[in-house]
Amino acid sequence: MSTLQEVGDRDGWRCWLCDEPVDPDMSVNDPRGPSVDAVTSAKPKKGAAVPERLAHRACNTRKGAVKAVVPWPSHLFVVDPAPIVETVERLTRKGGREVVARCPSRDDADEAAAWLLDRLSRLAPDLRATTEVKPGGGQHLVTLVTR
Ligand SMILES: [Zn+2]
Incomplete structure (x- = not known):
């Protein structure tokens, strides 16, 4: 486990999912506040460390309720974009x-x-x-x- 500070510094205080800045001074209880997300792949290798990324609390997928989704921006004219x-x-x-x-x-x-x-x-x-x-x-x- 890394600290929020370490993960935030590594990711440049930018959310790995929505690509927007994350304010390190905002409360961790605020939906726009910083949190550490665990990036789990479909088949994690046994014993492999789960990569940790910085995410807004509201974007965080750790709770397992949503799959990580990185959106294509709406200004791009893209048909049939891959996940x-x-x-x-x-x-x-x-x-x-x-x-x-x-x-x-x-x-x-x-x-x-x-x-x-x-x-x-x-x-x-x-x-x-x-x-x-x-x-x-x-x-x-x-x-x-x-x-
Ligand atoms: Zn975000």
């Missing part, structure tokens, strides 16, 4: 490539790819991945590829 947390988990475990979004235009796809890479730099700093944008089926596919 980010599950995709990242799979690629972290096995590597490879997965289509994560379809976009109507090249510009939309480039914007979605850039947003995703920036988001992953904080969400999954250990995942060494890059994005590819390719036309397909009259749309533009954004693919996440591990290196």
Whole structure:
């Protein structure tokens, strides 16, 4: 177990789920206050430490009531977006490539790819991945590829 201070410093006082700043001085009882979330994957390795991330109290998934969901931003024109947390988990475990979004235009796809890479730099700093944008089926596919 790490302290809230350690986890907060490591994550730059930004919530791992909603990507918004977390105020270290706010009460831990406030919904917008800081809390430590435990990131559990579908099949945690036996004896492996459960990674801890900083989250707003209201965003925290530790209670098990909700699955971790990282939303795609509403300003991106993305059709059929993949669930980010599950995709990242799979690629972290096995590597490879997965289509994560379809976009109507090249510009939309480039914007979605850039947003995703920036988001992953904080969400999954250990995942060494890059994005590819390719036309397909009259749309533009954004693919996440591990290196
Ligand atoms: Zn949050």
